[in-house]
Amino acid sequence: MTVTPLAAVPSARVAPAFRGRLGRDARSGHYAVPRRYRLHLSTACPDGLRIAVTHSLLDLAEACPVTWLPAVPDDPDGGHTALRPLYEASAHRYTGPALAPVLADDWSGRIVSTHAPDIMRDLARGFGGDGPSLYPDDTEAIEWLCVSNIDEAAQHAGRAGADEEERAAALDTLLAALGALERRLAGRTWLAGDRLTAADVELWATLVSLDTVHRHHLDAAAVHRLVDHPALWAYARRLTAHPAFGAHLDLDGIARRHHAHCRGLEAAGSAVQILDWAAHAAAGTDRI
Template sequence: MAQFTKETSTTGAFVRQPNRFTTRPEPEPGRYRLVVSLACPWAHRALVVRKFLQLEDAISLAVVDPIRDERGWRFQGTDPVLHMDFLEEAYKRADPGYEGRVTVPALVDTTTGEVVTNDYPQLTLDFSLRWRPESTLYPEDLREEIDGWIEPIFHNVNNGVYKAGFATSQEAYEEAYGNLFAELDRIEEHLATREYLVGEQLTEADIRLWTTLVRFDAVYHGHFKCNRNKLTEMPNLWAYAKRLYAQFGDTVDWDHIKRHYYVTHHQINPTGIVPAGPDPQVWTR
């Protein structure tokens, strides 16, 4: 439990740490390296937006090992661009006194080796607003409506599954559980007559929701005790999630996702056993 002690309130509720690095760099192709974990939904959204906006040539990519140790995220061998073994090294270069949890995604300046930003909510918006201002993911005419979805989805779904999974009191767990499924029910009803959350196009709101949905049955349903029902049992959400999977399924790594959650969270799964299911082929049927 030591890993999350600083992020647990006196009532047993999980309280996510704030993002320490919030610089918003101007676009400079080739200068920045995006560090992600394929297990992490916050990092996954950055990976999806980078792909959708065709920024692969402008922003290089580093993928960390799915298993964290006491130093946090480890590169899969010394990173050939940053010449580091741990992401922590880039954090310490930016702030030698940093004592918080090292998080992904992180945008690292390859010229200094310093983390520029780990502000995951703003990072993907800046990919649209600064790197691809013509992007349709966060258009100005739909921005207010997109933001109206982003806020409750973050609190109740994206972060909500963590609030349930990392709760250390029954009351905190049940509150998070109730808010999660109330929000999913609201979205399920909304999607009864729509293909996307906002308008008739894919937006930032959809990507933020989807990276949680794609992990739901494999991880959050059992591991985080979000078990009122599975995603596959909510027909509108399931059809919606499968449509996005058809577009972004190549960014999903089931092995990384399951090994990270089930092996890293010792306080929840002390045996470290990784479940064999569910069958990922269900996403393409």
């Protein structure tokens, strides 16, 4: 297996700095008033992509405007300089990176939350209105499966510093998770019940990352084993053709962000694309 070094810039996930919540009434402090709040998102970031899709599904363009950020953060510490004033207004002498995503309160000029799962739930709960009900009871288990068993396992399976046994174990975990989802999706359209939910948003963004980011650090044989889940990838194609999903897919931005932040090694699997994401997104746009 040939390997080519990518940029050696840390890409470790950072714990959220702010976890305020939107409430249902004025007593909560952060009451869900239309046009009071603003999202700051980069769709090249998996969490930003998840929130952007949720925002579109709930049709919140008027109720909660979005400021779109560049794919690659421009601050040397990995943050966005445009977000620095919000962070400094929200925490005295804040010295950490000004990371996206951010849900900000335009009335106070302060950050409400930087925690993507909370933001998605609060948008649905506070502003959902007549939009789809995105959070049935079993979404949390599926979200956990996506993050822990797919995303983290994929990272470990392609980690340059890991030994062969550790990478093999991570690949087994990844394939087991994909197999469970393959069986769940056989003969059904959605992951949870009979309608689109947040679990579908979570899994779709995870599959995007698996193909556009993590695949580049796996060998070709491993990628071919990932491909061998026809129901799962047909599901990914179908969601990509949905305007609320495909319209936010910034493949060039994802690639630039990956190369700017990745510390791993490029492997033979980089040449084995699983889906033609751009073509499926364009097919959905053509139907609008």
